[in-house]
Amino acid sequence: MMRYDANKKSVWVSYVLWFFLGTLGAHRFYNGKTGSAVAQLAICIVSFALTVVMVGFIGLAALGVWWIVDAFLIPGWIRDYNNSLATSLGA
Numbered sequence: 001m002m003r004y005d006a007n008k009k010s011v012w013v014s015y016v017l018w019f020f021l022g023t024l025g026a027h028r029f030y031n032g033k034t035g036s037a038v039a040q041l042a043i044c045i046v047s048f049a050l051t052v053v054m055v056g057f058i059g060l061a062a063l064g065v066w067w068i069v070d071a072f073l074i075p076g077w078i079r080d081y082n083n084s085l086a087t088s089l090g091a
Contacts (some may be wrong), residue, residue, distance in 0.1 A: 008088065009030070011075060015074060018074060025044070028070070047063065
C-alpha cells in the first residue's frame, strides 16, 4: 500500500498544471501523455512566434479548445493510471 501511495497520480496536481501551464502541455507530461505533450508544446511555441504575422492566433485558438477538452479528460487519465498501478502492485 505504501508503494501505491508513493507512486499514484493526483487529480489536483494535474489540474494545477493544467490551469497554469496547460497550453505548454505540462499536465500531459505529468499524466504520461508525452507524445501529445510535445505536440502541444511545439504548437504553442510556433504559434507564439507566428503571432507577429497574425497567423499564430489560429494555433493559439486550437490550443484553447484542446486545453478545455483536457479538463474533462484528466479524471479518466488519473483513474486509469491509478487502477493499473494498483493492479501491477497487487493491491
